[in-house]
Amino acid sequence: MSDPTPEVVPIWTLTTTAEMAMPPVKLDEAMSAGRLAELRSVLAVLAEAPVTTLEVRPKPRDIDTSRGLSFGSASPIAQQLSSFATQIPASGSAAKSSEVVYRMVVPAKVASQVSGGALNPMQSKAVAGGVHSALVGKKGIAAQATFVPVTASAATAGAMAVAAPLILLTVAAGASVHAEQQRKAAIERVTALLEKLHQDKLDDERNRLDGCRNAIDKATAVLLDRGNISSSLGLGPAVHVIDTAIAAAEHRAQGWRQALDGLPEGKVELPALTAAIEGIEDAGSEFYAHLELADLAVALKRRIIVLQAVEHAQQDEGNAFENFAAALKLDAQNLEKLISDLDDVRLRLSTLQLDRSHGFRDFTFSSSSVDRLLNTSQRLRDLGDGVSRPLGQSDIAIEIVQDSDGSVTVLPPTAAS
Template sequence: MIDYRKATVPVWTLATGDVQVPAVTGDGPLTAERLAELRGVLAGLANAPIATLEAHPLPAQIDRSRGIRLDAVSPLAQHLSQLITQSARSSSVAATATAAGEGLYRMVVPAKVAAQFGQGFVCSMRSKAVAGGIHGALVDSTGIAAQATFVPVGRAATAGAVGGAGATAGVAATGSVALTVAAPLVLMAVAVGVSAHADQKRQQAIEHITELLEQLHEEKLDDERSNLDGCRNAIDRATAILLDEGEIGASLGLDSAVHAIDTALSKARSRLQRWQGALDALPEGKPVEIGKLTESFPGVDDHGGTFRAHLELAALATALKRRVDVLQAVEHAQKNPDNLFENFTRVLRRDQQGLEELESGVAGVLMRLSALELARPNGLRPVFTTSEVDRLMRATHRIHQLSDGAMTDSRATDVAIEIARDKDGSVVVFPALPV
């Protein structure tokens, strides 16, 4: 992690509409804690989404393969370039921080705003390397913002809208906090960051499924995996076209991809109902024999197994569905630029409730399974054999670990979207992260 403790970096306050809020900060430097408080206050006072954007030095080592690359002519890159250029004219801090032409830009969307586009949309990914840790795109769980001093950038207006977003960029009403109205910039950053996050979860699910299916040799499950992963090319093409302001046509194959994803989600919901029914049928408060449990949850007592493959298939279908939802939201926002961000969040919310219910149901099944007490197999012998003891201990440990993968906390948190900008103006947007 880069040490930013001695860094003073500029921070912009971005609004998605022409709003006016009372001044809640002066012109002096801000600490990370003060900046977080400011975001919360502005989110509460304003009637339009407000985010902050920080400009940090670009770290020497960045794994760009984890993000989505956009050319310098893409709407997101152009909006960011306009903001940088205009701000440098009126702020010496911004001019110094952006003089190199490259940098790491970190947009933070407050929890209240993040909840508008789905509470389950951005969830942390557990890290196997550190107990309780999560995966991050560029920084660790503390984030770079915790080690920097921030200087607010003054009223730097950006040029008019670029890229079909249609919303005019400029300065909020005078007499208020310095807000730069930049709805297209916020929209594109959120859209690409969330899409990258969903694709990161897709990659993780594919890796797990592939490993499981190599052990199972289940052709039907392998077909399910192939059908879902085959949707990626159509989704990637549609993402690239929409983010460059094109229109999605039937030749892209997105309709067939959506059908495959919806079919997989239907299977996941049917399996969830069977799992819930099987758990409801178990005797309450009594130990469950391993053999009886594996009838409804095959392989639950092992590292592999059909049950675990079904879990990963559900996770894969959900991740792909989230990417499609982002595409639909961007498309609707570009077609109706007058209420750009409102359209975006409305479309995202439309399907999110069903996905969140599915994820919550799966998490509930995993929690219930992990709490079960296992019994030895029924038999005539009054004592355990060594093999029975070993199996029971292994099964108990593995079943209790199921709760580690359950996402039980869907509370909205601040969401960070990190953008690496190169000297040629091109950008790489990394997976959105919970702050």
């Protein structure tokens, strides 16, 4: 098998403020992926403000853009990316194509605030435990890259481009599309449950929540195009519906945790568990529907928080990214408390040791009772799969696909490999 064809990847170092000087880091004419990773680590330590890196590669034929958020050629993101494209060296392989993929890597010191600890790395199928970036085709990695530093003005090697609006809009778009993926998954799960329940009240709760999506989509498009949100978009009523659902989820999570606190230590008899949490033994019960509705409310709230943070940051464009991260962190604290409570419920249920009833009249244990115990035990263990697994302080990568007509699609963030 022949080695992959080397490709030249232009790379920029971007900052959010013009007042920050480049740390004393030497940038050679070319560097490897390992050197680039070292550069990011050094910049994270030495730079006064977070420094992102931006790479550009030819667009793979089989990249999936259906899961992203699209913007027209006249959008601020597309225009600012186009301005960088004019600086690509003629020798760069990306310069040969009008369709490219930009990859922005956001430093770990702010990545946790951006992602909410909800991102998971894309797992490698080739190596157990390995991860890679989202920019891979069906045939795997197509080339070994050589990274060539590019400056905002070809003046001096080591200069940084000031790109606060681009960083803010890209990160906001990536966070928004990630939250939208969570919403889609949650609405699919809760819809499947409600089809079995035939509960009109829960149907209404689901429909009110899902009905907020159009207002959020419109407000997202307006803000990321640097417009102002007006009352005609209907975001205010949507926020009220979501906040009401969040309050209901908080109340339910508190009740579940209190019920679990009242269970005995060690093995728990199934009748005692079903008395504490009604419907826990039935996969189509209101308990599981309420759990999925809570996930749906959380996913929608994440999108609202991103919108509020963008609006706040754009009021002071001088330090947009810093304002964005601060607003996002502040608004997300209460939401993270709810997520933590829901994770606690799932984790405690998934680790319960269930036992059959040992009451005075329980002389026999029928096959149906055995099946009920085993099915409930498996169902509870499966709840552990829904527990959030934060990445901690990990850089995140956001892929931006630019087509020949100038339009761009921002893909969901992943952990930077």
